[in-house]
Each structure stands twice: as C-alpha cells, then as structure tokens.
Amino acid sequence: MLGRRVAIIAGVRTPFARAGTLFKGLSAIDLGKRCVAELIQRTNLDGDLVEAIVYGTVVPSVTAPNIAREVSLMPMLPRGCEAYTVSRACASANQAITDAVDQIALGNRDIVIAGGAESLSNVPILHSRGMSDKLVALSRAKSAAGRVKILSSVRPRDLVPITPAIAEPSTGETMGQSAEKMSKLNHISREDQDQFALRSHRLASVGSEDGRLTAEIGPVWVPPSYEPGVSSDNGIRTDSTIEALRALKPVFDKRYGSVTAGNSSPLTDGASAVLLMSEERARVLGYTPLAFIRSYAYSALDPGEQLLMGPVLAAPVALHRAGVTLANIDLIEMHEAFAAQVLSNLDGFESRYWAERAGFPEPVGAVDRSKLNVMGGSIAIGHPFGATGGRILMTLTNELVRRGGQLGLMTVCAAGGMGHAMVIERAA
Numbered sequence: 376m377l378g379r380r381v382a383i384i385a386g387v388r389t390p391f392a393r394a395g396t397l398f399k400g401l402s403a404i405d406l407g408k409r410c411v412a413e414l415i416q417r418t419n420l421d422g423d424l425v426e427a428i429v430y431g432t433v434v435p436s437v438t439a440p441n442i443a444r445e446v447s448l449m450p451m452l453p454r455g456c457e458a459y460t461v462s463r464a465c466a467s468a469n470q471a472i473t474d475a476v477d478q479i480a481l482g483n484r485d486i487v488i489a490g491g492a493e494s495l496s497n498v499p500i501l502h503s504r505g506m507s508d509k510l511v512a513l514s515r516a517k518s519a520a521g522r523v524k525i526l527s528s529v530r531p532r533d534l535v536p537i538t539p540a541i542a543e544p545s546t547g548e549t550m551g552q553s554a555e556k557m558s559k560l561n562h563i564s565r566e567d568q569d570q571f572a573l574r575s576h577r578l579a580s581v582g583s584e585d586g587r588l589t590a591e592i593g594p595v596w597v598p599p600s601y602e603p604g605v606s607s608d609n610g611i612r613t614d615s616t617i618e619a620l621r622a623l624k625p626v627f628d629k630r631y632g633s634v635t636a637g638n639s640s641p642l643t644d645g646a647s648a649v650l651l652m653s654e655e656r657a658r659v660l661g662y663t664p665l666a667f668i669r670s671y672a673y674s675a676l677d678p679g680e681q682l683l684m685g686p687v688l689a690a691p692v693a694l695h696r697a698g699v700t701l702a703n704i705d706l707i708e709m710h711e712a713f714a715a716q717v718l719s720n721l722d723g724f725e726s727r728y729w730a731e732r733a734g735f736p737e738p739v740g741a742v743d744r745s746k747l748n749v750m751g752g753s754i755a756i757g758h759p760f761g762a763t764g765g766r767i768l769m770t771l772t773n774e775l776v777r778r779g780g781q782l783g784l785m786t787v788c789a790a791g792g793m794g795h796a797m798v799i800e801r802a803a
C-alpha cells in the first residue's frame with residue numbers, strides 16, 4: 376500500500392442471527408449502534424477521538440438511508456464525527472473498511488471505525504407502481520369527491536406489494552440461480568457442496584465451543600425484556616450430518632439443481648465494526664496493532680456470466696500488490712455465499728484461463744484447505760450482507776495473531792459480478 380501504514384486495532388460483531396429470529400425486532404441501525412458501542416468499550420477508546428464512521432449496508436432503510444450517520448449519533452461519539460454509508464453489495468463492509476484505510480493512508484484521518492450492518496428481517500416493502508401513482512394522486516386531490524374517485528379505482532393487483540429480491544437487476548437472475556449455474560459450468564457436484572457445508576458447520580462449532588469465534592462477539596440484549604442476552608450465532612448446526620444435508624431438496628433449480636438451503640448461506644441479521652488507526656496515532660495512544668493492511672483489490676465481471684467469480688479476479692491483483700504469492704499466505708478467509716461458489720472460486724484459482732483474465736500468466740494456485748476458513752464461514756455462521764466483510768476481516772486477523780502467522784488473505788464475492796480481496800500482515 377502506498378501512504379501511511381494502516382493498523383487494525385480491534386474488531387467486534389454482534390451475534391449473527393437467522394433473519395426472522397432473535398433480532399427481528401431490531402433495525403440495522405440498532406445493531407450497528409450496539410456493535411460500535413461495544414467496540415469503543417472493549418478498546419477503552421475515548422469516543423471523542425473517532426474522526427469518522429464508514430458503514431456499509433445493502434438494503435438501506437427508506438427513512439434513514441445514511442446508516443453510518445445514524446450509528447454515529449450515539450452518546451459515546453462526538454456530533455462532529457463525520458459518517459457516511461457505502462454500498463457494494465455483499466462487499467459493503469469491505470468497501471467501508473478500504474475507504475477508511477485510504478483516508479488514513481492518505482493522511483486525512485487517523486482514527487476511523489468501519490464496518491456494516493444488515494437486518495434482513497426488516498427489509499422495506501414497497502407499494503406497486505399503480506398503488507404509488509394512486510397515493511400520490513390522492514395526496515394532490517382537491518376535493519372529497521376526487522379522493523373517493525381515486526380510492527374507488529384501487530384494484531387488487533395494486534395492493535400486491537414489492538419486496539426486494541436477491542436478484543440481479545440487469546439479468547433477473549437470483550444469487551441462488553447464479554450459484555446453480557456456476558455449479559454446472561464448473562462441474563461442482565452436490566456431494567462436494569454438501570461436504571463443504573458440513574465442514575463449515577463443524578469448524579464453526581469447534582470455533583464457538585473453544586471460544587475463538589465467540590471472542591469476536593459483543594452480546595446484544597434485545598428489548599422489551601432484554602433477557603437473556605444473545606451472545607452466540609444461532610445458525611451454526613453443531614449436530615449437522617451429511618445425511619441430513621444430502622436429504623435436502625434443491626431450492627433454485629428444483630428438477631436438476633444441487634444448491635440447497637443447507638449448502639447456501641442463510642439470510643441473516645447482524646453488524647460488525649473494526650477500529651482502524653494510523654500506525655503513528657496507535658503508537659502515541661498506546662494501542663498495539665493486531666495487523667496492518669498490506670494491499671487490497673476489487674474486480675468485476677459481467678453479471679450474466681458467472682456472477683460470484685469476482686474473487687478469482689481480485690485475489691491475484693491483491694497478492695501482486697502485496698508483493699507476495701499464495702505460497703506466502705498463512706491463512707485464508709473466503710466468504711461462503713454458497714458452497715458451489717467457494718468451490719468454483721477455488722477451482723478458478725488453479726485455472727490459467729482465469730489467471731489470464733486477471734492479467735497474470737500463472738494461476739494463483741491450489742489453496743491448502745487446512746488454511747482455509749479454519750473456523751467455518753458464512754454458510755454456518757451466517758451472512759448479514761452489509762456486515763460480513765467486517766466479520767471476515769476480524770476472524771482472519773484474530774486467528775492469524777493466535778497462530779503467529781505472518782500473512783492473511785481474504786476474499787468476498789458480491790452481487791453485480793464484483794469481487795474483493797485483501798492481504799493483511801500480522802504486526803510483528
């Protein structure tokens with residue numbers, strides 16, 4: 376990275392809860408506030424020193440679209456802490472983090488909190504076009520007779536609401552359909568997907584039981600009773616079996632498909648936050664960095680092609696910018712949108728075709744599975760779209776520190792055919 380070194384000081388997240396369960400009464404703003412408050416408390420940080428909050432979300436509130444500003448308006452932070460929201464689909468927290476990194480590297484900021492939040496339990500539900508037109512006309516009607524005329528024109532089809540779809544606006548293809556397509560194009564078998572999903576649940580179970588995964592979590596007390604506090608993810612199936620996974624029916628291609636609820640990441644609520652500082656300011660304040668950001672990259676390909684292959688194009692660039700190869704990497708965290716996507720991406724890393732598309736003569740190489748998602752991933756832990764990037768960065772950072780490794784690589788695929796990769800370096 377050019378510019379000043381950017382230190383990762385600490386990170387925290389809420390538990391990740393399947394949508395419609397424990398956090399259904401909390402908005403993304405509520406989750407984000409609790410998470411940022413926890414980060415400030417845990418790090419014993421003087422809130423007045425925080426210069427900016429950069430936050431990601433994918434399905435924003437219609438009434439409070441700048442979630443970052445709402446989160447920043449908490450008692451622990453000064454009103455002068457600037458705050459803005461970014462959106463890059465499932466890499467939104469990553470975008471928030473790299474925006475913060477850039478500002479610190481450039482010397483514009485010294486202390487920034489970045490991350491994201493998502494409440495898929497609380498997505499806005501819109502009126503149909505016809506109903507919207509009639510409501511606007513109603514508000515403009517000048518007489519009672521005019522209003523009655525408009526109201527009497529409302530038809531049942533006008534009352535059908537529009538809910539946000541996890542579908543590409545450009546192609547109409549849902550994420551799940553894209554994962555199906557990728558499984559077929561890359562010859563990823565159902566068995567391999569289910570085995571990968573099982574691995575995710577087993578490793579996440581171990582990481583939760585031994586406290587490594589739960590160490591990242593700040594508990595959330597949910598109103599109205601506030602008891603008991605929620606302090607662990609509720610999607611991890613400690614009792615998951617390959618037989619149960621094999622028995623699930625495909626969701627997105629019911630006849631010929633292989634992508635099931637079991638080998639997909641679930642719709643999830645949660646938030647994450649990471650404290651980033653310039654190396655100099657961290658030293659002055661007495662904070663010991665966990666790691667430094669060494670490089671990052673973003674990529675994009677045609678969404679109609681293989682929607683979730685972005686990491687295969689971003690990772691070689693991030694590695695190149697860091698001046699390292701896959702052989703130098705001690706630990707890898709890859710976002711698990713679907714097992715079919717992870718396995719396609721891993722195949723892509725070994726492919727000369729994808730390497731050349733990324734502008735390199737040689738492939739990234741074969742990923743050593745013992746270094747990959749060592750505490751499971753989004754399939755088991757969950758995937759609150761706007762928060763996942765912060766969760767993955769902290770899982771990677773903390774585990775790199777625990778293992779005494781030197782370099783970590785993370786990747787995230789995102790809607791729109793986009794990808795992200797980042798290389799971090801443990802602080803010596």
Ligand SMILES: CC(C)(COP(=O)(O)OP(=O)(O)OC[C@H]1O[C@@H](n2cnc3c(N)ncnc32)[C@H](O)[C@@H]1OP(=O)(O)O)[C@@H](O)C(=O)NCCC(=O)NCCS
Binds near residue numbers: 612615619626637641
């Ligand atoms: C795949 C998806 C449609 C499934 O939604 P769902 O049907 O509400 O999922 P559920 O959690 O109810 O699971 C369905 C069934 O599978 C079972 N199941 C899920 N995971 C399982 C596992 N690991 N082992 C055993 N059974 C499992 C559930 O118990 C449930 O069984 P039931 O119907 O008997 O209760 C939804 O999770 C989804 O859309 N995921 C993809 C999200 C996405 O696109 N993300 C973007 C990626 S970047």
